[in-house]
Amino acid sequence: MDQHERRGLWLMAAPFVLGVTVLVVMPAVGSFAMAVYEWDLVRPPRFVGLDNLRELLDDPVFRISLRNSLLYAAVAVPLRLLCALGLALLLYGHSRLHAAGRVAVLVPTVIPDVVYALVWLWILNPIYGPLNLVLGAAGLPTPSWLSQPGPARWAVVLMGVFQLGEAFLIVVAVRRLVPEELQEIAAMSGAGRWGRLVRVTLPIMAPALLLVAMRDTIVSLQSTFLPALIVTAGGPPPYATTYLPLFAYRNGFEYLRYGYASATTVVMLVLTASILWLLYRAFGRWSRRAWERA
């Protein structure tokens, strides 16, 4: 490749690089720098060093938010992955029915987030919402979705699970890349449908599934924001569905403590990175070996 071509390519990438620098890198660095200040964006900032971090660790609401976020990720990520995998295995074919099924699965994901949240606010209404009306008609218990901590948390998980379109699409694409010849060979050596799935299909998909799990973890730690803001308002008391993003938002934009909110963000980033590292350590080697064996 000659200089001319390389320069042309860099020029093409330039707008994106500029965009990332100005819209992601600079604000991120600025936000993290703000974590050591007490700043309300009105008066000049006041340097407080590690005070924000110390206050965070003492803050019971922060601890609850952290626990809620971790619990959510621990429940929602495997659930979403399992559902995405299950749906992909059912719907990866090329028939019209499968295509229709795929579009249906995508619908909750492509709906604008605020519409999604408002619709769920209506669905989860304990007395007038369709969910409890249907459950009641079927003789099943009708939990008070928004006024009890347990059901409220499950409601947020439910909202998250339905929006698995991104993971679903990736898993479908990966499933289609599994070579049919390997499946046929396994079939000929006597493996049944289940055997083929476990010994051929899944191991080949393993590395990609790990990537999806990692991406999903990142998403899960942030995606609770709008549901918690619009549907549950962080409640029911005490803070049952207050997650880290909502906690940061409230402290920043409602109480004008942007430094404190930034400190929360730093913790969130460290948390995300740690979880990703743990996931990779735990499953990375396993998935690679599974793939090689298949």
Next chain:
Amino acid sequence: MSMPFTSEGALGRIVRGVPSIVILVIFLAPLAIVVIGSLSPRGTAPPLTVDLVPEGASLSNYSDLFERPSFRRQALNSLGVAAVAVPVGTLVASWAGFAIARLPRRASMFLLGLTVVAAAVPVTALFVGRLVLFRIAGVTDTPLPLIAPALIGVSPLLVLLFAWSYASIPRETYDLAREVGLGPLATWWRVAMPLRIGVAAVGAAVAFLLTWGNVLDPLLFVYDERWYTLPLGMTSLAALPPTDQGLVLAAAVLATAPVLLTAFVVQRFVADRTR
């Protein structure tokens, strides 16, 4: 390509189709319920049963919405922002993806890393930083911050999508282009794009739905009612009592329709061209 499983005729096909149908019902039922609920006029007592056609069903909620100047204004703003952000964003993402696919290994890895980092930074970390940035630039309270994400291709994931699809074009094709004397831009325009037009359509559709549905950016950067977009306008509907839920649902249908339409059109477009 057909499955290497034996089919047992029509019955077998129906049985195998059951899971798909169940999935269709589970995922589309809420949509149906929303549409039905949107026909319930304002002020009617909230129903305690799930009727297929609610009492006094009418399109009054829709006409109500269209008569509100604020609603029309917000819809126009959303369309305006999308009209700029989607083409620009798709272009930026497409170019960046092409660069990643074609640059030599080290440069490509750098750009890729940049993209992954951009995708992993938590949104909350960017709230305040961007607010300060836009304030310094004096562009708060204008539509500019809403269009700005176009500069990162609307979402870094789009860049990855384009990179992956352009990288899947065989080397020989690119080598041929080079031999014929095409520079990188011309190669992109005359070789890569046409070969991967389906991906570009999907990319534009995703850019559209991300821009259209964006509520956080207007919430934080736009304060003047004149520049509100539709999702922001809709947040004020959350406070409506149960008797007015029909209005909220009608607004939801109207806000979602363009997105579903785009998804449907792109889906057909893509389906016609692949296999």
Next chain:
Amino acid sequence: MTRRRRSPIALVLVLLSVAAGCDAGPEDEVTRITVMVSGDPEEIDAYRAVVTAFERSQNVVDAQLLPFADRDDLIVRLSTSIAGGQPPDLFLMNYRYYAQFAARDALEPVDSYLRMSDAFSAEDFFETSMTPFRWQGEQMCLPQNVSSLVVYYNADRFVQAGLPLPAEGWTWDDMVRSARALTIDDDGDATPDVYGLGVDPEIIRLAPFIWSNGGALVDDQAAPTRFAFDAPALSAMQRFLDLRSVDRVTPSDEEAEAEDAESRFLNGRLGMLMESRRVVPAFRTISSFQWDVAPLPILSEQVSVLHADAYCITAGSDAKEASWRFIEFALGPEGQRITAEAGRTVPSLRSIADSDAFLEPASPPLHSEVFLDQIPRLLAVPVVSTWAEIEDVANGIIEEAYYGGGRALEVAVELTIQTENLFARAER
């Protein structure tokens, strides 16, 4: 392909936005100001009427109303717009939430404007409503109303049940007795269809009853450092919590979640509702039954809690003179008459409060003088910069205890502990 050509509309929009970002060029004849308010649609209509009348009365200032559905929305938008360098010129806010902005020097004091004004002077306003808006000696905002907590009641239901109408001097026990009689299960499904009382389990509703029982809320009203509940306070708190757990006269958690008390009262399914003057414009749309207001029931003293909001000018406004002109109109006789007639306010201007505009409207409540009678007996909650945070924490604790059958002592302990550092961080 068309999708890569920018459409002309978009280009115009971009140009417009660039133009909006630029400063106005030559001196404009007309000054534009923005006024942020919050409230339900009927309240907003009242404010719109004031703005329209203001614009008709002169042609130098153009006022744009920025309405929000609730107070939280307004506070966030106010904060972000101040942070974004584009604050509104004016906003209307309750005395409980303005302090965080005052403490941050985000407000322009109105003292000097008030002294030089021809439209009115400080003495023309009720002192009770002016005091909470005085911050560190300066008058920060000018109040529009001197409202308080009262009991709205469905007169038809009272008459039907043969109960005496709520009146001056009625006690807590009277109220509970009436509420019990008005909690009715029509269809025999063991859940009431009509409840006798609706009250939000919040500190602002609890406070007047603590005071009514002779109890204390904080250690020092002028410079509070913590919640300081004494025996009468605890006793009042327990009576309040009993409304749900013992008397069962208010909706359950689930029912309150499904439909708020205001909506219930509007639809005739509530015997009584404790609220401020704020709901009157919406309640005036009621056509199916008669309603009126009564003072708060007594535990041992007649007292209520102040609800006052005021117009504040932002320090970042570049049209402060024009903003003051709007305040002069909105809070002068003309503007106050409009909001009084709309039912929204208990006018802070004495002359209007005593006039027919407030006392003898064509619409209910017939006994608006109840609000005026309560004025000498009003107490305000403390004004500190972190009160919004304190309320959020306190309301969570109270709500949980209210629906969960908690005891007053536990609530008091929780409230004190969990708000300790909020009071510590507060500026007064």
